[in-house]
Amino acid sequence: MESYYIVNDPNDPLAARATEIRKQDYLFWKEVKPDLEDDFDISCHTLATRTGLSERRTRDITMALYRLAELPLTRALQETYYFLDFSRLITIDAVLSKLGDVPTETLERIDQELASYLTPTSPRQVLPSNTNLRRKLNGLIAVETPTPEEEKEATPQKDPYFTYSSFGGKAGLAVEFDEATLIAIDEHVSQAAEKHNLTKADALAKLILGDIEQRVKVVLHMYRAYDQKAAPGFIQGFGWVSPETADGIRPTQKRDMDLARELESESYVTPPLIGAFVEGRDGVCRWPGCHRPAESCQKDHRIDHAKGGKTAGSNLASLCQHHHNIKTDGGAFYIMDPHTGDIVWLFDDGHWEYDEPQGPLAPKNKNWALTVGQAIAARRAAAKERNDS
Structure with missing residues (x-):
């Protein structure tokens, strides 16, 4: 069965019309965007007065299009499906701008991972929200930050x-x-x-x-691959961090998420270890398009505990209060793959939507983190070999 996002559903007239609008909007701005040798301010001012958009918006659109030109794999996806609106394209540029002047090989790595992330893997899949797209990109650039040794060689910065x-x-x-x-x-x-x-x-x-005092112990929850020394880390409430940052955070307690994945409890209340696995797998509320952090959500029993449903990762999903109420009231129901955590939502009107987990323990992110870790370990080994020779 063909994989596609709901926004590109070929059997939905509404989705088809919306796709055509996005396509024409994209092609229009691609055609009228200023050339590199044009005066940028005057060009954006002219576009703003003729389209009715603000000058800031025309600047953002222009920068987003030139950024997309640097990401050929992602651009090919966009020009095949026309699924990304300018809000998402602007988000991509805004986050990648944090890297400054990006080396070509860095952009190639980011482009490859971003294109993989944006490629639908199932029919009727929900398009990643702006928030989830930003989280993914922040994770990609986290592992591209300079190592401490590289920072020492850089020009000293002024007091930030x-x-x-x-x-x-x-x-x-x-x-x-x-x-x-x-x-x-x-x-x-x-x-x-x-x-x-x-x-x-x-x-x-x-x-x-000094108007208030805060005498508390700060507790950070970090997910990290234990079998790869150079793997990036994911800190709950913050996002992905570079391997160097993760190395600097010394855990006082370690919990085995592989064990947590298989655990079951007789209690209705989710034990902390099982809850940590569910949050790490889901990342956010599992209602399609909701981006409330999983740690702020309830642990919903897909099959009610009173009807024999297990208190286990295979039967629990993170749902915020609002969307938990909708499910409880019978407006929607979901089926979950116990191995991957993928969810199919079934709605009263007969349509269905496919949602993938977004957390660091989701299959996509877990495999990506290991791959990145291996690449970083190889880079470090090569640097050490050059220094020793």
Whole structure:
């Protein structure tokens, strides 16, 4: 059976019309985008006044198209299916811009992984949301960051702390830390925000100014392949981090997710070890297109516990409160592959949708992390050999 995203469903007139709109929009902007030798500001201003879009939007679209030209495999997918709207194309450019001037071989690796991620593997598959696309890209660039040795050879940077004025009496603070430090700070601020019912910005200000105290132990949950030393890590609530960052975070407790995958419990309440596996497999709420983090979701028994359903990874899925209520009320039901965690949602009106898990333990991400780890280990070995010779 042919694999395709729901947005490209050949048997759905609505999806077909929407695909044609995306196609014509894409082809229009590809045709009118400024040439590299054109004055960028004037060109975007002209496009904005003639299309009714903002100048910022025309800039973003132009940059997204030139970025896509650097990703030939991803571009080929787009120009075959026309499934990516400009919101997603702009997200791809915005995240990859974090890498700055990217070497060709780096872009080739990212293009290959991105194209693989965006290739549908089942019929009626749900197109990755902007949030999940951003998470995937952040994972790809995390493993492309310089190693500590490479950073030492780079030109020293100025103090990455500065303030700036904004509008309406507001001002901003920009500061950079190494990943491990930032992750710990972010978790500390998040806990303070939740405890005192504050925004994270207000919680940070009050912590620094001494208006509140936060005497808690920060606990980070990291998923990482144990059989590959150079594998990247995935930190719950943050995302993928480079192998160097993962190496710097020393776990005080290790839990075997291979064991957790096979565990079953007689209790209705999900034990922590089984829950950690489900969260690591799912990544987000399993309702198609929802991106609420799995750790903030309920563990739903696909077959009710009262009807003999197991409290085990093969019978549990992460559902946020809202979508759990829809399932409980009978508006939709799902069938789950106990081995891969793939889910088929069945709806009252007769249609169905296919959803893949997004977490670090999902088959796609688990295999990718191992492959990346092997590549990094080989790169390190080659660098050591050059230094020793």
